[in-house]
Amino acid sequence: MLDDATTLLAALRMGWQTPQHSENWRHPVAILTDLLSTARLITDTTPQAELVKSFLEMPRRAALSMLAGAWQESESFNELRQIPGLVCEGEWTNSPLITRHSLLNLLATIPHNQWWSLPAFIRAVKENNPDFQRPAGDYDSWFIRRAGSETYLRGFEHWDEVDGALIRYLVTGPLFWLGMTDLASAEDGGLATAFRIKSNVEGQMSDFRPSTFNEKGKLTVTSDGKINVPRLVPRA
Structure with a gap:
């Protein structure tokens, strides 16, 4: 990222x-x-x-x-409205900061550097903290539908499609992009089925490997005018 x-x-x-x-x-x-x-x-x-x-x-x-x-x-920064395949309509509002902190606090209870099943974690949240983003357990006032469908995903029966999808997006999206989680899937290019936390998410800092961020790449220009810029060339 x-x-x-x-x-x-x-x-x-x-x-x-x-x-x-x-x-x-x-x-x-x-x-x-x-x-x-x-x-x-x-x-x-x-x-x-x-x-x-x-x-x-x-x-x-x-x-x-x-x-x-x-x-x-x-x-x-509203993760709910970024989930691929979902369309949010209407004037309703959610609280992305409160929701994010709720999920980060749940993730902070997981031992770091150990692989965890992502579907199992989502099921655990559904069983124990299903209303993590829903004030007073309101599952009817948000107008969210799948792209290409006119049917709104209202009611607790659509928890997996909305709330569960948000958990998956947070873990495989922002947390992964920002270097806080590793992901694993059953097959190359498949959906992530497991994750591990690389750092103390609640504390913001990630335990990055120093060698990963060693900015010693050098920009080179070939005789035919091609410019090569390695990923770890200094950004400034």
């Missing part, structure tokens, strides 16, 4: 039009934009020069931790 965020900042600074869907982006551009806004690195789509300069000069670990901290405390 850090590399895509840096690329997006460069594109915005140069006034380029950024495609919302492209094989060159590992993360959705709309979500990257939300994250950069949450971290106050951009206002609307305008980079904030001094803050961006400081961000680019940070070591990778510090920069990723800064993004993680901004995400964790954001009231505007």
Whole structure:
């Protein structure tokens, strides 16, 4: 995510039009934009020069931790409205910050660096804390439907399709992108079936491997004019 965020900042600074869907982006551009806004690195789509300069000069670990901290405390970054395949309609509101903290607190009870079944964790939340994002257990006032369907997912019978999907998205989306979880699946390219927490999620900091973030890559130019930029070339 850090590399895509840096690329997006460069594109915005140069006034380029950024495609919302492209094989060159590992993360959705709309979500990257939300994250950069949450971290106050951009206002609307305008980079904030001094803050961006400081961000680019940070070591990778510090920069990723800064993004993680901004995400964790954001009231505007709304994971529920980002879930692929779901459409949220109407004037109702949810509380993403409260919901995020509730789920992070549940995840904080899991021993770190041990693999856990993601479906089993979702089932445990459903059995013990089903209303983690629903004030007073209200399952009727939110108008959420599947893309391509006109049927709203209202009522507790749709918990797995909405609330369970949110848990899966949080673990396999933001937490994974920000370096806090590892994922495993039964087959290459399949849905994640297990996860492990790499760090104390509640404490924001991740136990990154130092070698992973050793920024000693070098930009090279070949004789035919091709420019090679390794992933770990310094960002500043």
